[in-house]
Amino acid sequence: MIEVKIISIGDELLIGNTLNTNSSWLSKELTNIGLTVTSSVMIPDDKERIVHSLNSSKESIIITTGGLGPTKDDITKKVISNYLDSELVTDENQLERVKNYFKSKNRQLKQSHFDQALKPIISESLNNNVGTAPGIYTEFRDKVYINLPGVPSEMKDIFENEVKNKLRHYLKSNSNDYFIYKTIYTTGLPESELAERIEHLDDQYSQVKFAYLPSSSGVKIRLGILNSEIENNEQNLFKTLRNKINELIGSYVIEENNSLFEATIELLIERNSTVSVAESCTGGGLGKQFTEKSGSSAYFEGGVITYSNKSKMKLLNISKETLDNFGAVSEQTAKEMAINCQQIFNTNYSISITGIAGPNGGSPEKPVGTIFISVYNGEKTFVEQLNLSKNNRESNREYSIQKAISLLYRTIKQSL
């Protein structure tokens, strides 16, 4: 097992002004490669703290983020060069890259920008394709030190294009014994039911580590297999397991290596299909999700946010009878919302959500967390009632959105 420590450097992290998304992203990537993150720390831009954190690392790989920029509080590079007892020298290739970067943006280079091309003499620079601060890679006394910028897009670019392969290689040469992970995404089946249906595989394949990772869009099944097993079996074990899982819960499995949303978008694009939304309690969150990516106009036409009953009647022609007899939060209203939405936008599919997100607004018959989602495919409506127990508006809304996408996904898939 090769252990990794992540050190996130930046004053802004410790006053709570910035959420540390880098650490979580890196942890996921590193785990998937087969490395084990054993600690992740946030410290200020402070020399002593950085050195203390480096010194107290038992891990063999240390990754820092932050403090590589051109301003005076960016001290990571200096501290690292001191720590490695290795002077800073200009990397001519990087200097060229920095110059080109500024040229392409029509910006003037300052002295501080020249410093961006410096690296400890024993280190290797890592190209940054989206910014000016290169990463730094150093092998020193049996340990690997990797320094990345704190801007998430730059950190991710360098990690994906430069660091990932180096770490894979390091792992192969330094460990006989590490786990390789594959993730199978599922949607629409609760964790307990899912575990019940496939737990005998867990017993049968004792060499495989099963983990169930629930999220609002569904449960991810993470399979961990020792690298030695993989090599002997030429990936057969993963394939065998995937097939078995498909036999057991196939209709809930999402296409390989795809999140629910990505898979849904792919299906829509493949089939040249469009979608529209009619939202009540989620207030636009479903539309926001569908327009998350550039180019979403290929499949997303638009939507209505009918938060009040008045707007449900005026914009969606929901009949007063339906609202009076069944209420705004009902199967009937959800269905009418979906059907009428489809007719307004003339899309292949439409989705509606109406419910009580809480924490107030519940009643004995319809407690907080009662939410109806409906999908209409131009011929038939599909409805699901959610009974979300959590007294948490934010998570109830997020769950409803993901469940609605899940229902759309399964509706399209079934009609294939």
Place this chain on the structure above:
Amino acid sequence: MIEVKIISIGDELLIGNTLNTNSSWLSKELTNIGLTVTSSVMIPDDKERIVHSLNSSKESIIITTGGLGPTKDDITKKVISNYLDSELVTDENQLERVKNYFKSKNRQLKQSHFDQALKPIISESLNNNVGTAPGIYTEFRDKVYINLPGVPSEMKDIFENEVKNKLRHYLKSNSNDYFIYKTIYTTGLPESELAERIEHLDDQYSQVKFAYLPSSSGVKIRLGILNSEIENNEQNLFKTLRNKINELIGSYVIEENNSLFEATIELLIERNSTVSVAESCTGGGLGKQFTEKSGSSAYFEGGVITYSNKSKMKLLNISKETLDNFGAVSEQTAKEMAINCQQIFNTNYSISITGIAGPNGGSPEKPVGTIFISVYNGEKTFVEQLNLSKNNRESNREYSIQKAISLLYRTIKQSL
């Protein structure tokens, strides 16, 4: 200066399956009290790691989150009791609370739930109003140990109702010398301009630490004053500064202690006013924001997501001429969207957003990041053009939403 270390405990944090929002929330709260967070670490549910992390703390206050639940991987309490060399005993008050909690939820108590009422004999339990795991507070050998659950709502509840005052008290008795912070929220003025207009105050009041914290909704001005200065001046210094800042940039200052969104909602409620939205590139994100809180039907009527030109014409009656002559991303279209939206929903105010969020879809005349926002108050439209330079769809959309709320806020405020 009293230093704090935050230790977030949980395997899920280190495989990247859960984003650590607790640490960031706690850091902000602790900083506002006047404490200094000097490190924040994430470690797995592992005895050795927890002990190592406790041992290597130089800080005088140590706050842990996570590992207090009833399942077998929740080991924090056992480890702490060992570390403090203090046996676990049942806290009868807490046992009563746990029993009542389960009774109120109609759930059966298991043995593991009885363990929730255990605490180290030298420690004090901290009431949890939203879950079953109490927090634990211990003063031991000149240090304070606070153990909180990992579920954010439970952690926040205990911190706000039980921990905050204890820490304030601790700070007063143990330090002569700490900063008290006040934050002034502003909106609509870029950081550089804001700094330029008030930087002479920074020089004039050398005893005050000025910090500018930019976010998508505006710039927060954080003023830090030593507690001794405060006591001598009976809060006068904060008041003086607030008045001076009001004189200099008053129209951009948000009501005291309120975020932009909160302040806007308060204005709408006070004036018994309603709002509707017409969104293009934000795809529903503005509506989602307006419905974030329970009770939002008091001020939010609904909206349309007109992502395609077709839907802009059909739902919002945007004229073909406007779209042909000026384009969907233009001042004219933004204005028409706002006016027609107000007429559909019959609200006091309406907001529209149309733009190119990127990363694709730009042109030489209208590059990525060109976004128009408009507010209509039933009489007049106000429009702002944003030229967001970032090639980042997510942040461009978030900025547009916040700028739109900012324009609404200033529109309502000016008409007061």
